[in-house]
Amino acid sequence: MPERFDVTVHPARELRGTVTAQPSKNYTTRYLIAAALSEGTTRVRGVATSDDRHALQECLEVWGARFTAEGPDLLVEGFGGQPRSGQTLNPHNAGAVARFLMALAALTSRTDFVTDHPDSLGRRPHGDLLDALAQLGARVQSDSGRLPVRIEGPVQGEAVRVRASASSQYTSGLIFLAPLLEQGLEIHLEGDIKSPGPLRQTLHTLEVFGVRTEANADLRRIRVPGGQRYRAAEVTVPGDYPGSAALLAAAAIRPGEVTVRNLLEHDLQGEREAVEVLQAMGADLRRDGDAITVRGGRPLRALRRDGDRFTDAVQALTAAAASAQGETTWENVATLRLKECDRISDTRTELLRLGLEARETESSLSVIGTDRLEGGITADGHGDHRMIMMLSLLALRAERPITITGAEHIRKSYPDFFGHLRRLGAQVEVHPRQET
Ligand SMILES: O=C(O)C1=C[C@@H](OP(=O)(O)O)[C@@H](O)[C@H](O)C1
Numbered sequence: 001m002p003e004r005f006d007v008t009v010h011p012a013r014e015l016r017g018t019v020t021a022q023p024s025k026n027y028t029t030r031y032l033i034a035a036a037l038s039e040g041t042t043r044v045r046g047v048a049t050s051d052d053r054h055a056l057q058e059c060l061e062v063w064g065a066r067f068t069a070e071g072p073d074l075l076v077e078g079f080g081g082q083p084r085s086g087q088t089l090n091p092h093n094a095g096a097v098a099r100f101l102m103a104l105a106a107l108t109s110r111t112d113f114v115t116d117h118p119d120s121l122g123r124r125p126h127g128d129l130l131d132a133l134a135q136l137g138a139r140v141q142s143d144s145g146r147l148p149v150r151i152e153g154p155v156q157g158e159a160v161r162v163r164a165s166a167s168s169q170y171t172s173g174l175i176f177l178a179p180l181l182e183q184g185l186e187i188h189l190e191g192d193i194k195s196p197g198p199l200r201q202t203l204h205t206l207e208v209f210g211v212r213t214e215a216n217a218d219l220r221r222i223r224v225p226g227g228q229r230y231r232a233a234e235v236t237v238p239g240d241y242p243g244s245a246a247l248l249a250a251a252a253i254r255p256g257e258v259t260v261r262n263l264l265e266h267d268l269q270g271e272r273e274a275v276e277v278l279q280a281m282g283a284d285l286r287r288d289g290d291a292i293t294v295r296g297g298r299p300l301r302a303l304r305r306d307g308d309r310f311t312d313a314v315q316a317l318t319a320a321a322a323s324a325q326g327e328t329t330w331e332n333v334a335t336l337r338l339k340e341c342d343r344i345s346d347t348r349t350e351l352l353r354l355g356l357e358a359r360e361t362e363s364s365l366s367v368i369g370t371d372r373l374e375g376g377i378t379a380d381g382h383g384d385h386r387m388i389m390m391l392s393l394l395a396l397r398a399e400r401p402i403t404i405t406g407a408e409h410i411r412k413s414y415p416d417f418f419g420h421l422r423r424l425g426a427q428v429e430v431h432p433r434q435e436t
Pocket residue numbers: 026029096166167168169172194195198199311312335
């Protein structure tokens with residue numbers, strides 16, 4: 001694949017075949033961080049090959065971790081509780097990486113954070129995390145809570161308050177930090193708690209690496225005893241539900257039969273709910289162990305759901321909703337405005353340009369499904385992998401092909417997405433683009 005490219009996705013009469021889900025983005029991030037915080041060597045089996053994984057690896061190498069690739073596995077030699085001070089980290093466009101490492105930067109006397117994605121990660125807010133670190137005694141400098149950021153530690157634990165309504169990643173970062181502080185940390189989450197799924201994935205990761213945590217059932221208070229160590233482990237990255245939700249939704253809106261393998265039934269990824277949402281829309285999805293098979297082409301009906309429970313699958317499910325009869329609404333999705341693009345307004349813009357009816361409020365997104373979608377336009381991928389997946393799905397069911405600009409951003413989480421679509425029979429043309 002060229003460095004930068006647009007794609008033209010053609011209408012597909014049917015989709016048919018089997019693919020193995022790509023490795024989970026969120027678990028790859030967590031396992032590599034916990035491995036780096038361990039002393040000794042961790043084997044991470046089946047690690048993601050995405051841009052975000054490489055961004056994280058690069059940052060952790062700067063801090064002193066060593067990585068050896070062995071086929072699909074990654075061996076990680078950690079730096080324990082002591083990342084190297086005085087370094088500059090560039091998490092590129094990876095939000096979770098940036099936030100988790102900013103929290104851990106409190107272990108250093110100074111770490112600077114920059115990004116080469118000023119229009120995406122450069123616009124995303126980190127102020128709530130920086131406030132929490134300042135409560136613990138860190139000195140922080142930032143551009144109004146945005147990158148570039150400087151963090152100077154060390155910090156002292158005990159208790160901290162963090163606003164949980166813009167992103168769960170701030171809290172997850174503090175959870176990673178907590179066991180390495182002498183007194184541990186009692187974390188009080190304030191405001192609406194968004195993205196509970198990833199928070200539970202973080203707590204689970206600490207457990208896997210031998211760290212004790214205690215959390216209230218509602219996650220309002222999380223306590224991590226101090227003076228603990230991460231213990232090197234052997235871990236396997238499970239299949240990725242957010243990316244697979246796009247394949248499942250594609251299969252639901254086209255005739256044919258598609259199986260996605262390696263999607264664990266008991267998994268903490270909130271986007272697992274995409275399976276149930278598609279079923280509730282009327283799609284024919286069946287689970288057989290870790291494989292999900294979709295027999296596509298059944299009529300779909302609209303529904304109303306709390307989209308925060310499956311935040312990274314909302315775009316894929318919006319593409320399915322655009323084929324459903326009636327108006328589908330995703331409620332409680334205000335945080336979508338703070339992702340790689342504004343996934344509410346920018347989605348609405350693209351849907352309207354495609355001739356669909358869509359509405360938004362501050363915290364919701366609605367789309368009215370249609371039987372017929374003309375296509376034949378160039379749509380803006382908004383530099384956002386999840387928008388690119390949504391637009392690709394719309395193209396598969398349109399009358400005429402849709403060209404999506406900036407399609408290289410798919411690599412952020414799902415480098416094989418177009419390969420997987422092709423394997424299922426879709427026609428995808430790649431157009432290399434020269435930057436002006
Ligand atoms: O913790 C994580 O790894 C993530 C948390 C979620 O973000 P928010 O907590 O900002 O919603 C999710 O959208 C993102 O893709 C990954």
